[in-house]
Amino acid sequence: MSIIAASALTLLGSVFTANAQTPGIPRVDEVFPTFINEAFRESNPTDNNKIRAIAGTSTIGFIQNNTWFGYLGYVYGFNPIVATQPPIPYSVGIEVTVAKGNTTSAFIDVRKGSATGTLLTTIPVTSTGSFTTFRTLRGNFSTRQTGADGIFFVFRGGAGFLMDVRSFRLVSDRNNTRIEAESFSAESNPASTATISVASIPGGGMKVTNAKNNSWIRFSQYEFGGYSAAGGLGGKNINMRLAKGTNTIGAIDVRLDSPTGPIIGSLTNFVTGGNNTFVTFPRPFTQTVTGARDLYFVFTGQGTGNVVDVDWFEITE
Known part of the structure; x- marks a missing residue:
């Protein structure tokens, strides 16, 4: 599978260099390795608690219905795994690694540009057995996505905490998925x-x-x-x-x-x-x-x- 190795950590206003990736080493983006990230945005209208990192981890937790987080300026293209090949300027899907310890219904809407921007895909999330048992889920985009317009994850579901999110990566092919x-x-x-x-x-x-x-x-x-x-x-x-x-x-x-x-x-x-x-x-x-x-x-x-x-x-x- 060709992996979009875009860095979610690039600061807003910085120069995007087709995603800082060492050729041959696919990169998976940790969603919340640091609070010091000008590109990061979040909202939790359910209560006054912010979406935030779980102590001692780079995992985002405290996700409830209608909460969201995202990154401005996120690049949808990537450098190839083989350095001699040209860059791939688009992606066609996304994989998100999550943990869910209850049976409450839950969905991730992946949107482009903002939390109310173009809907790229919706990923249903079912129980993984616990909030420390992670599973990677995939959603396919209906069309190729290009540019650096930002990526946002909007969460929908029932009462209580819906899931924890550890990482995501974009992909440039539809292989290995049903x-x-x-x-x-x-x-x-x-x-x-x-x-x-x-x-x-x-x-x-x-x-x-x-x-x-x-x-x-x-x-x-x-x-x-x-x-x-x-x-x-x-x-x-x-x-x-x-x-x-x-x-x-x-x-x-x-x-x-x-x-x-x-x-x-x-x-x-x-x-x-x-x-x-x-x-x-x-x-x-x-x-x-x-x-x-x-x-x-x-x-x-x-x-x-x-x-x-x-x-x-x-x-x-």
Whole structure:
């Protein structure tokens, strides 16, 4: 995974140098290593207590409903892990490391520029078991983010303390995270008068269904990363969470750029035992894929029935 190693500690008014990072050493930003930081802002309208560091740690605690903290001038680009490569001037997602010791509902809204600025992503937070047990959660941005407009974390939830936050990092690819199939950008279903549709999965979640012969779904400009001169990054494998209840011939081709573009992965003639019985199928790519490319899932099958139901996919490095 390509890591955005922007420093959250750069003082307001200082010169940003595409983020002070030693090439080859990814940096994770501690959210509150010092109070002496002119770029830091916070608010806790719930009571008179400020969001503040927990004694003896660099963790932010005392987070309640409608509280927020953020950093002015935060840079959304980064220096590459390999020094010979050009800088990457954007990010496409964020990972936040949190601890939560109760079952109160909680969400993090990540916003750009201010606490009421553009919403980049919302991250649901569930219990990690205790306020000292940390877990890293990810949110994807709908579009590339650039510039140095500041980053803000707005917290929503029930009563009491919601969570502690230890660190965050921006990322420049969407690898190693599950992408819900229903988040596709476009679809085509030429063998049916009905479009490819989205339906509920018993027990929770959504799936793509009604995928007939020669239909497809597209994920526009999927960010594969791959900015290493040694080729060590980028998409190399795919995991697909699928359900298929009949033994008729069916296949999924994973293609680049168009529904007839190069095939980088395929799965054929599989059955899981039911249209809601999901199994994860891993497949290697035929090549390492880098950069931003349109990603297609093309479905082929016999007859007029549904070829397969798709829950999610995950591309790995």
